[in-house]
Amino acid sequence: MATPAASAIDLSKALVLAPAPLDSWLVVLPVAWCLLAGAVLLMLRKKVAAQPFLAVAALLVLVVLDALLLWTVATGGPVTMVMGRWLPPFGIAFTVDLTGALFALTSSLIALAGGLYAAGDIGASGRRYGFYPFLLLLMAGVSGTFLTGDIFNLYVWFEVLLIASFGLLVLGSEPRQIDGAVKYAFLNLVATTLFLIAVGYLYGLFGTLNMADIAVKAAERRAELPLMVLATLFVLAFGMKAAAFPVNFWLPASYHTPRIVVAALFAGLLTKVGVYSLVRVMVMLFPVEGEALSFVVAAVATATMIYGALAAIGQSDIRRLLGYLVISGIGVMLAGVAVGGPGGVGGALFYALHSMVVMTALYMAAGVAGRLAGTFDLNAAGGLYGKAAYFSALSLVLFLAVAGMPPFSGFWPKVMVAKAAIDIGAWWLAAAVLGSGFLTTIAVGRVWTLAYWRPSARSTVIDAAPGASALVPLSLLAAVSVLVGLFPDLLLTQIQAAAALLSEPSAYVNSVFPEAGR
Amino acid sequence: MNTVIFRTLAPFLTALMLLFSLFVLLRGHNEPGGGFIGGLIAASALAIYGIARGIRPVRHALWFHPMTIAATGLFLACLAGLVSMVAAVPFMTGLWIYPSLFGVEIPLSTVMLFDFGVYLVVVGAITSIALALEREDF
Numbered sequence: 001m002a003t004p005a006a007s008a009i010d011l012s013k014a015l016v017l018a019p020a021p022l023d024s025w026l027v028v029l030p031v032a033w034c035l036l037a038g039a040v041l042l043m044l045r046k047k048v049a050a051q052p053f054l055a056v057a058a059l060l061v062l063v064v065l066d067a068l069l070l071w072t073v074a075t076g077g078p079v080t081m082v083m084g085r086w087l088p089p090f091g092i093a094f095t096v097d098l099t100g101a102l103f104a105l106t107s108s109l110i111a112l113a114g115g116l117y118a119a120g121d122i123g124a125s126g127r128r129y130g131f132y133p134f135l136l137l138l139m140a141g142v143s144g145t146f147l148t149g150d151i152f153n154l155y156v157w158f159e160v161l162l163i164a165s166f167g168l169l170v171l172g173s174e175p176r177q178i179d180g181a182v183k184y185a186f187l188n189l190v191a192t193t194l195f196l197i198a199v200g201y202l203y204g205l206f207g208t209l210n211m212a213d214i215a216v217k218a219a220e221r222r223a224e225l226p227l228m229v230l231a232t233l234f235v236l237a238f239g240m241k242a243a244a245f246p247v248n249f250w251l252p253a254s255y256h257t258p259r260i261v262v263a264a265l266f267a268g269l270l271t272k273v274g275v276y277s278l279v280r281v282m283v284m285l286f287p288v289e290g291e292a293l294s295f296v297v298a299a300v301a302t303a304t305m306i307y308g309a310l311a312a313i314g315q316s317d318i319r320r321l322l323g324y325l326v327i328s329g330i331g332v333m334l335a336g337v338a339v340g341g342p343g344g345v346g347g348a349l350f351y352a353l354h355s356m357v358v359m360t361a362l363y364m365a366a367g368v369a370g371r372l373a374g375t376f377d378l379n380a381a382g383g384l385y386g387k388a389a390y391f392s393a394l395s396l397v398l399f400l401a402v403a404g405m406p407p408f409s410g411f412w413p414k415v416m417v418a419k420a421a422i423d424i425g426a427w428w429l430a431a432a433v434l435g436s437g438f439l440t441t442i443a444v445g446r447v448w449t450l451a452y453w454r455p456s457a458r459s460t461v462i463d464a465a466p467g468a469s470a471l472v473p474l475s476l477l478a479a480v481s482v483l484v485g486l487f488p489d490l491l492l493t494q495i496q497a498a499a500a501l502l503s504e505p506s507a508y509v510n511s512v513f514p515e516a517g518r
Numbered sequence: 519m520n521t522v523i524f525r526t527l528a529p530f531l532t533a534l535m536l537l538f539s540l541f542v543l544l545r546g547h548n549e550p551g552g553g554f555i556g557g558l559i560a561a562s563a564l565a566i567y568g569i570a571r572g573i574r575p576v577r578h579a580l581w582f583h584p585m586t587i588a589a590t591g592l593f594l595a596c597l598a599g600l601v602s603m604v605a606a607v608p609f610m611t612g613l614w615i616y617p618s619l620f621g622v623e624i625p626l627s628t629v630m631l632f633d634f635g636v637y638l639v640v641v642g643a644i645t646s647i648a649l650a651l652e653r654e655d656f
Binding site for chain 2: 021035039081
């Protein structure tokens with residue numbers, strides 16, 4: 001117990017004695033804020049009318065916090081805070097570099113859009129069941145994943161977001177949803193168990209869980225440790241989380257069953273968390289092993305891209321089609337990771353951010369389209385363009401963005417990945433990126449032709465116009481996509497800096513261990 | 519489970535276990551125990567009461583919905599971490615005050631607040647599950 005007599009002990013050997021400035025609090029505030037706000041929303045879950053307002057306000061604060069964090073990191077380099085002021089590597093460190101801050105900000109934007117959309121999509125029973133507390137808990141998990149600098153803590157946040165996602169997945173308790181949720185839960189638990197085994201193995205080898213510490217020790221003791229096994233385990237576990245080709249079956253089995261806003265949030269957040277962790281491990285912690293695995297990852301990426309796009313063409317349910325487009329996009333990110341270098345990794349990060357925004361928006365658009373057309377079936381839907389011209393224009397923007405057409409946000413990362421692939425002589429990978437873009441164009445073109453362009457064949461015409469709660473978040477996300485597509489420079493410089501920091505993590509390490517050279 | 523003996527004894531057992539759970543919670547700072555195990559003991563106490571008397575008396579006795587109790591616990595635990603912001607030390611750093619009440623020094627800390635939050639989360643969550651499982655009309 002910390003009695004006053006304890007001050008005789010030399011605390012500087014165990015504790016960080018420097019005061020924690022307020023800007024270092026930004027590292028942990030997004031997570032703490034989500035938990036606090038989630039707890040308050042859970043207490044007030046019977047106040048169904050107030051829930052959306054409170055949640056949207058809380059998510060706005062989260063966006064502001066993440067934006068401030070990105071500003072701090074972009075101007076001053078990586079920031080670290082160690083919980084309970086224990087010295088790293090013993091305390092749990094939250095370390096944020098540009099990559100983490102960019103992902104955190106994008107995820108909070110998506111959550112804000114989701115919160116707005118849910119105001120019109122989730123009714124009183126869903127709110128009483130706890131949609132908004134689950135959303136905030138999900139965001140706590142997602143933010144924690146992006147901000148933590150400790151690999152076991154990363155696992156903990158994975159669990160937090162997984163638990164929250166189970167809750168969101170069964171919202172409504174239809175048998176179809178339970179079926180999807182069981183598949184999702186089981187397969188994700190397998191992936192998480194693999195991850196946990198890998199973490200245990202890693203701890204056995206290094207005796208540390210701090211990522212900066214691991215990066216340094218891996219470089220020092222590479223020759224004597226079986227790091228290849230470790231890297232392969234991590235790649236398999238995160239590949240499963242990211243829904244890469246041979247281990248992607250959980251995604252199409254579950255993403256079309258939940259409420260549309262839940263599917264939108266999942267498409268934007270969950271698989272990208274896997275990609276983020278994969279990048280962290282392959283590029284920052286074990287770069288040499290990542291390089292050795294790059295051919296396997298490239299093959300997986302090619303299969304994922306082509307399989308996702310081909311399967312998307314074959315679907316008749318819009319939601320299932322979008323699920324396969326998520327998978328195809330994961331392939332592009334993996335291709336970037338496999339190519340490596342600032343161009344490849346930067347392209348992968350850029351594509352991940354683009355995909356978060358656009359896939360979320362596409363699911364929301366599918367929700368509106370399904371409500372207007374009265375069905376999600378492409379063979380039965382039709383005439384959306386005649387009913388809602390503005391909404392159709394937004395959808396078209398999103399379709400073109402996901403296909404990677406200029407001048408939208410999907411174009412630049414694909415160019416980066418393809419160029420990086422050609423630069424190292426992997427022309428087949430570049431061809432796969434372009435080919436999957438072509439196939440995706442066909443898939444979304446089919447949706448556009450059948451559901452929007454074709455005159456409605458149904459006798460029962462549903463006249464309800466899309467409400468503001470759907471159009472506002474859709475416009476927001478589409479505007480982000482267009483702006484990034486038109487003015488990519490600002491984001492591009494940050495992303496290139498982020499990719500450079502990942503492959504040369506000395507700034508990250510220095511932020512955790514301030515005494516140079518440790 | 520509806521014997522007279524059980525039904526008569528259950529309230530006493532519940533009261534004793536709740537008291538014991540608080541003891542375990544407070545003891546947990548330096549000795550075996552703590553918020554999690556204390557919360558489990560309290561939840562078992564409520565479960566015993568529920569098995570003996572049915573879930574309505576439990577809900578009545580709790581006054582608050584179990585999920586609200588859990589949410590309060592989460593709020594308190596998170597708040598315990600954020601107190602550090604005022605003291606300019608990192609998140610979750612243990613901070614102590616020593617107020618004296620009638621001449622007795624009582625050490626209070628954010629660690630204890632956190633543990634109390636954990637206690638409430640466990641009581642609320644497990645009781646909520648137990649009551650849902652005990653329910654017969656779905």
